[in-house]
Amino acid sequence: MLSEAVLVRVIVIEVLYHSIDYDYEHAHEHDEMKWRAKPLRTEALVGMTQLIVCLASALIVFGRGAALAKDPGEKWLLYEPGSIEWQVSESLPPGAKVAVLEGDPSKEGFFTMRIEMPDGYRVPAHWHPKRERLTILSGTLNLGTGDTFDPKQAKALPAATYSSMPARMTHFGWTTGETVLQLSSMGPWAIHYVNPADDPRRKGH
Numbered sequence: 001m002l003s004e005a006v007l008v009r010v011i012v013i014e015v016l017y018h019s020i021d022y023d024y025e026h027a028h029e030h031d032e033m034k035w036r037a038k039p040l041r042t043e044a045l046v047g048m049t050q051l052i053v054c055l056a057s058a059l060i061v062f063g064r065g066a067a068l069a070k071d072p073g074e075k076w077l078l079y080e081p082g083s084i085e086w087q088v089s090e091s092l093p094p095g096a097k098v099a100v101l102e103g104d105p106s107k108e109g110f111f112t113m114r115i116e117m118p119d120g121y122r123v124p125a126h127w128h129p130k131r132e133r134l135t136i137l138s139g140t141l142n143l144g145t146g147d148t149f150d151p152k153q154a155k156a157l158p159a160a161t162y163s164s165m166p167a168r169m170t171h172f173g174w175t176t177g178e179t180v181l182q183l184s185s186m187g188p189w190a191i192h193y194v195n196p197a198d199d200p201r202r203k204g205h
Contacts, residue, residue, distance in 0.1 A: 085099055125171065144171060
């Protein structure tokens, strides 16, 4: 497969070849050969233009294809239900499972993950350093704001609801029925519990 540099050289050579029709003229005064350029004919000019367009188009297509192949982020990410790999969450109370679909929550940049929680699952008051964007895919998430777990302050969010909370906004929640959430945000992602004793990562230490 030709490289971009080779294609550029081909275009230049072809342009020069078709632009100049060389002829010999013997110069008796200096006994040497000189080059004389003849004017281009109309049909030659048309042919040259078509050739340049074709070669330039090939170069553009090749360049875009090469760039796409070099960038590992430019690929189709497709997860059908049966292909999602769930893992036990270490930062949420026992019972929740998570699956990272795109990006890396522990690093800078965009990421998307899913959270699966059983019926009656509770998450104590906590906050995140980045904006939290949630879509409820199934079940119902009862979501409330504040530093204490107060069911009276919660709002039931059924499937198809979208929620976008600003950074450092304290909130809590529980589920009605098995619930699956999709979270999209910018990393690095973290969860901080208002009451450190609620943090499952601290238990056993």
